[in-house]
Amino acid sequence: MTYIEELGKKARFASRSLIRLGQNEKNNALLKVAESLIENAEEIIKANDIDMDNAKKCGMSEALQDRLKLNKDRFLAMAEGIRQVVALEDPIGEVISMKKRPNGLMIGQKRVPFGVIGIIYESRPNVTVDAFALTFKTGNAVILRGGSDCINSNMALVKVIRESLKASGINEDAIALIEDTDRALVKEFMQLKQYVDVLIPRGGAGLIKNVVENATIPVIETGTGNCHIYVDKYADIDKAVKIIKNAKLQRLGVCNACESLVIHKDIADEALPRIVDMLSQNECEVRGDERAYDICPSYIKPAVDEDFGTEYLAKIISAKIVDSFDEAVEHINTYSTGHSEAIITEDYESSQRFLDEIDSACVYVNASTRFTDGFMFGFGAEIGISTQKLHARGPMGLLALTTTKYVIYGNGQIRE
């Protein structure tokens, strides 16, 4: 049995015992983990120091170093994150429906844990704690494969969590970390179908592509966002300017930021200069198609086709003028990544058609795409934002970490 298989087998075994835990047991164990992390912060920070030293030696950017760094404040934040998960309602055990069939069979559908969840992610060590809290709360065992950049931090974190679980009388294999950062093991992990029920990659486009292409375990794809805002012929231009400012500029490096504008030709002459004015005041570059360029030639740069498919995550936005509502929908459905798109309109029919015809996880009328987020949606937590259509679509809270089973109560029924 290989190292990875052994991790899988132990996680599967642990998952069987997690099913039997009540909500109180799970919550108490989570609260103890929060305490243990605070108590052992110094030891974990020492391990983090090694990662930070390596990062400096490798010339990691300041921004990435900041994500990697653990300090007392971040421990308080991690512990607070766990307490917030404790406060959430436990979805496990809910019977969503129960119906009596003509032959007397009672057939119910019940929410249950997946069993074992695999998470493959990059840098930030707080994801380690976060992912554990969410998967444990939903009765799942988790196998983590974090970035090699923070392997020492992750090992220290997982050690403390495991010890805390053990002290609570819970099988510590409820969490495991792949400690060997050999890349060949990642591929083996992605194909560990016998022991892992679902795989969630969290990170950049390259990581996600690698998982989708190599995994045989079912994957929940969390994705990139090339989000559009369509300024309809019947838009309130004040609203448009305000919403575009927020969606593009409130935070740049996030998947729900707006990356592309689509503007109806009948409103473009009036709306585009005002939008461009706001963007230029905020030093945001605009790359437009020919017609957009013709309206604001002094500021807009010519776009190439590639621009319309690009998630900039920077102070750049693309802009396209369309002749009709239909062309807007066609353009967006062609270039979007299916994450979040918004229409700005005061027209009833345009709003309804946009909601119906745009093929994305979240479709907005007159609001910023920045709201696509588990916390903003009221889930109290977020494991990622799914851009696939299977199982979960859009922001994923605790429910996305559960599956269902049919429970059937009979009294001797046989099939005729």
Next chain:
Amino acid sequence: MTYIEELGKKARFASRSLIRLGQNEKNNALLKVAESLIENAEEIIKANDIDMDNAKKCGMSEALQDRLKLNKDRFLAMAEGIRQVVALEDPIGEVISMKKRPNGLMIGQKRVPFGVIGIIYESRPNVTVDAFALTFKTGNAVILRGGSDCINSNMALVKVIRESLKASGINEDAIALIEDTDRALVKEFMQLKQYVDVLIPRGGAGLIKNVVENATIPVIETGTGNCHIYVDKYADIDKAVKIIKNAKLQRLGVCNACESLVIHKDIADEALPRIVDMLSQNECEVRGDERAYDICPSYIKPAVDEDFGTEYLAKIISAKIVDSFDEAVEHINTYSTGHSEAIITEDYESSQRFLDEIDSACVYVNASTRFTDGFMFGFGAEIGISTQKLHARGPMGLLALTTTKYVIYGNGQIRE
């Protein structure tokens, strides 16, 4: 653009228009397709004759030839199948939840079509019609890749369906068949992520394994069933005999048939001889572990470990004696395929623990596993039985062919 890409692009384009169809339009088009199939039965049967001739030449078994054969009765059955789908409630457009957030945003979750569904399947041509009816009813375009054995039948069927759709004013690319049976194209199809949203393989274990290993499109795995019946210490033996007879023998070649018995040691001396008696009267071979063999050495044959993991689909069943409830659960969770398992017991705690701890799509108390079926569950249709935990688990009806999107109604909200 390759042949497969072109099919994908056309299907994607057609799927956009299907979203706009109301229930009545979809149902009327389906009823016309049912009529067209009857009207064109002769022509299609001619194409089927070519497949039948080829089948005979290749020495296809009588049983498989029977599955392949189309005749007038089967056309009536196919048309009746479509009419039954027409009668089902359309899940598309239902808003499952709609909540107002503190900032005034209304966030709703709405059931929508996937878009384009790919189905890869083996022989029976009626699956072609069936799959079309279910995917069309749920507003999806479908690309079919059927077995090369019935390529002529499928081409004739799909031609009639497309002509009928066109006559109803609907984009006929709502259904496409991959007419080139070159195997290399199947792999290309399984990776056509840009145009296909979900892939459903229907067929034997080899087909499903091939799809799971090679697809980059999300897959719904429909699976094999190594179904267990556990005769608990507190079982009513009459019920056990009756249910095992039904689950093993009512139909042999189906995934919800019982393939393995697990019997508590305290009841084995009394229960096993009665069960074996019934099985022997029905000429069903029993392969038992040592302890089972010792109880009925004149009939039971010794099992090897492999027997417990085998889906026989034949008049053979394995039998294992266990020391405890826990051992039964552990054995079943180890060898089952996660399809359907039943406990026979009159004990409250055993029944509840079995429902909780067995990790399968359908878990029964005192009933035959043969009920795992979309029709028996009251769905009115079945696209397959999912043995994975992502998206759909257990029998899949129309709902399994839908996804959701978030629709968000704002009036200028931005994120602070």
